[in-house]
Amino acid sequence: MIFVAIIIGCLIGALIGINSPIIPYTYSGYLAIAIIAALDSVFGGIYATINKNFDLKIFVSGFFGNAILSILLTYLGQKLNVDIYLAAIVVFVGRMFNNLAIIRRHYLNKFIEYREEKKKKDMDKKEV
Amino acid sequence: MNKKQICITLGIMCFILTFAICIQIRTINTANSTASQTLTDNGLRDEVLKWKEKYDNAYEELKKSEKTLEEVRQKATKNDDSSSKKEEELKINNTLLGLTNVKGSGIIIKLQDANENDSLATSDNISKKLIHNGDLLAVVNELKNAGAEAIEINNQRITNTSSITCEGNVTKINGEKIGSPFEIKAIGSQGLLYGQLTRPGSYLSLMSDDGIIVEVSKSDDISIEKYKGVVNFEYIKAIK
Numbered sequence: 001m002i003f004v005a006i007i008i009g010c011l012i013g014a015l016i017g018i019n020s021p022i023i024p025y026t027y028s029g030y031l032a033i034a035i036i037a038a039l040d041s042v043f044g045g046i047y048a049t050i051n052k053n054f055d056l057k058i059f060v061s062g063f064f065g066n067a068i069l070s071i072l073l074t075y076l077g078q079k080l081n082v083d084i085y086l087a088a089i090v091v092f093v094g095r096m097f098n099n100l101a102i103i104r105r106h107y108l109n110k111f112i113e114y115r116e117e118k119k120k121k122d123m124d125k126k127e128v
Numbered sequence: 129m130n131k132k133q134i135c136i137t138l139g140i141m142c143f144i145l146t147f148a149i150c151i152q153i154r155t156i157n158t159a160n161s162t163a164s165q166t167l168t169d170n171g172l173r174d175e176v177l178k179w180k181e182k183y184d185n186a187y188e189e190l191k192k193s194e195k196t197l198e199e200v201r202q203k204a205t206k207n208d209d210s211s212s213k214k215e216e217e218l219k220i221n222n223t224l225l226g227l228t229n230v231k232g233s234g235i236i237i238k239l240q241d242a243n244e245n246d247s248l249a250t251s252d253n254i255s256k257k258l259i260h261n262g263d264l265l266a267v268v269n270e271l272k273n274a275g276a277e278a279i280e281i282n283n284q285r286i287t288n289t290s291s292i293t294c295e296g297n298v299t300k301i302n303g304e305k306i307g308s309p310f311e312i313k314a315i316g317s318q319g320l321l322y323g324q325l326t327r328p329g330s331y332l333s334l335m336s337d338d339g340i341i342v343e344v345s346k347s348d349d350i351s352i353e354k355y356k357g358v359v360n361f362e363y364i365k366a367i368k
Contacts, residue, residue: 005135009142016143017150024174028155036294042145056134085317 030071033085037066040092043099050106066092187356225359226287230278232349234315235322235344237267237332241308242339256338261294261306262298264301267312268292268332274324276316278352282306285355302357318346 023031041063048054070088077084140356164306201218205211242257271279281288284301291301298305314321325332326344336342 002135002138003358005139006142009139010146013143013146014150017147018154020147020151022155023151024177028152031148031152031155033153035145036202038141038145038148056137060141088366 029085030074030104033035033070033074033088036089036092037070040096040099041066042105043096047099047102050103132177136311151220165268165352194209205313218233226278226285226355227359229351229354230315231349232277232315233318233346234276234313235318235325236350237310237312237314237325238341238345239263239267239308239310239312239335240341242341257340258300259335259340261292261299263331263335264292264310264312265297267325269318270325271312271314271321274316274321276314276321278315280313280352282310283353285353286357287355290355302355313350313352315350315352322346 041059044062045054045059048059070085070092073088074085130276170228195197201215220230223230234272239259241259244257264281268279268281281292284290284304284306286301297304298307300306324330329331332342332344
């Protein structure tokens with residue numbers, strides 16, 4: 001059910017995104033930062049699901065809050081002539097890699113456990 | 129929160145994310161640039177785009193006002209015999225000045241810089257393998273000599289006030305930059321134009337000897353757009 005909703009959402013988003021008008025080039029920088037922030041939230045969400053403390057409210061607020069906050073900070077940085085968006089990229093992408101590493105380890109462990117169990121079962125069968 | 133709500137929220141969020149990514153990718157693709165990370169570069173680029181937009185808007189307005197002018201003129205000359213004659217005269221004058229879209233039979237010349245490794249080219253002077261403003265001038269001259277009534281190079285109409293100049297590594301006609309390959313359209317007597325331009329010893333034959341790719345073709349349906357600028361004068365006065 002959840003996966004279906006995600007896939008449908010992605011498909012509709014891609015379809016409309018391909019056919020929609022483009023934004024002015026100046027604002028594409030802000031949109032890029034917002035996308036990175038949102039992606040960070042998504043990986044954070046997956047990490048939380050693995051840890052079994054996923055909370056939809058926190059996820060949604062992080063998704064939109066981070067995106068909007070990063071846009072505002074980038075704007076502020078542009079006004080102050082400081083490349084704050086660089087800091088945002090470092091933080092978000094760094095966290096993304098962290099979360100990805102944790103997710104990878106989790107699934108790798110699962111995979112190894114699964115194989116060991118299979119081996120045990122095979123051994124049991126042979127013994128029988 | 130029940131499961132349905134969770135599904136809908138996640139779906140909407142995925143929608144927003146993919147939507148944003150698609151738009152971003154398309155924006156970057158159309159901006160057609162090597163990735164420049166500095167916002168100052170973006171600012172400069174944006175300024176150029178803004179000016180272009182302004183120019184386009186102004187041009188559109190000019191077109192509109194020209195249309196209304198035409199309508200007003202037609203209304204004024206509706207019930208008047210003498211002014212309708214004037215109207216016709218005006219039309220002829222505008223056509224002569226290159227201020228109207230015209231069509232007719234004539235020839236199309238396609239010119240392209242010589243291939244770098246073309247060993248057939250007799251000249252080893254690399255400059256001769258490129259098309260310069262002087263070459264275009266010579267071709268236009270020959271076309272006019274052969275009685276061409278309307279000439280256009282890469283969508284730039286050649287009028288009384290047009291100049292063909294060399295600006296560094298580009299050619300400018302009517303103040304607009306154009307570059308190789310060139311497509312020269314000319315309306316006039318097909319036989320005369322074709323014969324004049326393809327005769328042995330013509331400027332085009334000299335150019336093709338140097339390796340420049342020349343292609344001349346007749347066409348019965350050539351349409352040439354009007355001059356997009358404004359023609360005005362300050363110093364000349366008619367003698368009565």
